[in-house]
């Protein structure tokens with residue numbers, strides 16, 4: 001075999017034994033006709049991403065031989081083609097065959113004489129290549145269509161690989177646009193930025209350059225604008241971008257030093273107008289929105305107005321309320337304090353009520369009271385099996401929903417489940433309706449703009465809605481700060497609970513959380529108490545210290561399921577990925593006889609603690625749920641020939657094929673964001689100076705409040721101090737303004753944000769023009785995905 005020649009196999013597909021519909025990955029065997037490798041078997045297993053592969057058909061596969069640790073030698077194909085007739089005789093038979101009526105042997109000979117032995121390629125590249133036959137347009141088109149139909153998918157994937165897209169991304173692009181892929185790309189490669197996850201502006205830009213699209217082409221400018229809006233909204237959590245900021249960033253990205261900046265700016269503004277005309281973006285005053293966020297904020301405020309307008313009030317008197325509350329207090333063996341009593345009353349007498357409070361202030365106790373008193377006063381049934389049952393309880397995470405269900409004794413579910421959402425892009429288009437009279441949502445701080453839009457627009461006239469949460473926790477991962485915007489609008493009755501009721505003499509964690517929330521930094525924070533301690537460490541020593549703590553906690557009888565390490569970031573020596581590997585080696589190490597499967601850099605073994613990263617309602621597993629691996633089924637041991645993991649999510653056993661392992665991660669250490677809505681017996685919290693740009697009060701507060709019994713803080717003292725003193729700035733949203741407008745609330749004395757509250761928009765156009773400032777400052781080595789997701 002010549003050095004430069006690629007390894008190939010030509011053969012007929014015998015049996016396809018694995019296909020992943022998501023990414024076109026397939027595994028099959030072929031009967032070999034020809035190869036330039038030294039493989040001397042009759043068959044070979046081929047793996048790779050392919051469009052349509054049909055059994056009994058002949059293909060040529062190019063790629064390389066690999067030695068799979070379990071399955072032995074296989075051929076990993078990176079390109080493939082339907083075997084084409086190549087010799088003169090074969091080609092003449094092909095063209096004169098039944099597939100092409102109207103072409104006899106003579107005409108077939110003519111084609112090969114004229115176009116040569118690569119006639120098929122020539123016809124695929126140029127649909128006019130057959131014009132010389134003078135068959136007439138209709139007939140010629142039919143022949144060209146027939147040829148391309150046979151070779152289309154592979155043609156597209158082949159072309160995509162020429163464009164530099166790997167198998168996975170290429171397959172994803174093909175899945176989006178199908179046979180129109182090349183047409184779409186040629187027309188506007190930047191549309192990939194909007195439509196295909198994983199293709200960013202830079203990638204589309206490289207493609208555009210190859211296709212000869214000029215640098216100042218409007219398609220390029222629009223691609224940059226759309227990309228920036230999407231990245232900035234996701235990274236900042238804002239629902240819009242300040243126009244000047246967007247222009248600056250776009251100029252900085254597009255300029256190459258030669259053009260006139262003012263001209264470029266005008267062009268960008270022209271493209272911005274076109275995107276607005278096309279309904280992709282929306283500009284209002286100095287704000288630029290992705291139109292879907294603009295619409296969502298309006299839809300939310302209008303639904304809230306409908307809910308308050310259609311509420312008819314109550315038929316019972318205050319004396320009846322007082323009487324029923326006494327019964328409820330007796331039932332729950334509790335005596336509600338005045339603010340708690342007021343909260344229950346407000347919730348029962350209003351269409352929409354907001355309840356916020358820190359840990360242990362009695363939110364759950366109040367929800368119980370609301371439900372019980374509501375049932376009594378409205379003569380409503382609490383029997384979920386009854387046709388008349390009309391109470392819906394939900395929370396953003398499975399864990400929080402479970403907690404709600406356990407404390408009320410009534411069915412509670414995730415908001416996704418309640419609304420029949422799938423957790424995929426399709427949710428954007430969903431318009432569910434909610435058939436209930438009382439709706440209570442817990443952990444409201446985690447609900448983002450898009451989810452709240454779907455939730456609140458589903459509510460029917462006359463429903464009473466109670467939204468409960470802790471406004472001081474981290475805001476939602478997705479854009480928006482719904483709960484605090486609703487509270488700060490002042491448009492709805494709200495109770496802010498401040499008194500701590502949890503009676504545990506030895507507990508100092510809750511008080512610590514409240515102190516952090518008030519910005520109190522003192523020595524007490526770093527003192528060791530019976531339920532919390534602080535261990536000073538730099539980032540390098542964090543893994544070793546954590547290993548020791550976990551070994552000790554194991555000796556003290558803590559189940560690893562109850563011990564949770566929470567960290568702010570994925571990267572770094574004290575980051576989530578490294579700590580997971582470290583802890584796994586301590587609590588669940590590999591031994592020669594154990595089974596293990598590997599995915600990327602992650603090893604999975606029986607007993608490993610894992611977290612689920614997406615919503616799969618059909619299996620009843622949701623994002624953030626923690627489970628334990630209880631079985632590993634190797635491909636060679638099962639009929640499907642695929643590696644499988646069996647995971648126990650709290651009694652719900654789910655089997656995941658290898659292709660679904662992207663949906664899980666090791667969970668000895670998770671992000672603080674992911675832990676929202678969950679509580680753990682023991683929390684270990686490493687914070688180090690390297691994470692300084694992430695360290696904010698609400699992050700530390702959220703982490704501390706996840707701990708029920710024991711809290712161990714490890715890291716740089718200054719990292720903790722900074723977390724307490726650095727308040728996060730408000731997100732930029734306009735929900736409050738929409739509420740003011742919809743509810744016709746006159747805003748007087750509108751407060752200007754303080755300089756610290758304003759986002760850091762200090763880059764001036766001049767500085768960028770002079771190349772004095774890196775326009776990607778603060779963004780280059782980090783994205784929100786660094787700490788929001790694990791990929």
Ligand SMILES: Nc1ncnc2c1ncn2[C@@H]1O[C@H](COP(=O)(O)OP(=O)(O)OP(=O)(O)O)[C@@H](O)[C@H]1O
Nearest residue numbers: 334335336337358359360361362363364365501502
């Ligand atoms: N008025 C009260 N009198 C006595 N105990 C109370 C009162 N209110 C709440 N509690 C008790 O305080 C503890 C904390 O209450 P609860 O769980 O309702 O608070 P929470 O705000 O939901 O807290 P978290 O968010 O941490 O779960 C519980 O043990 C509860 O029984």
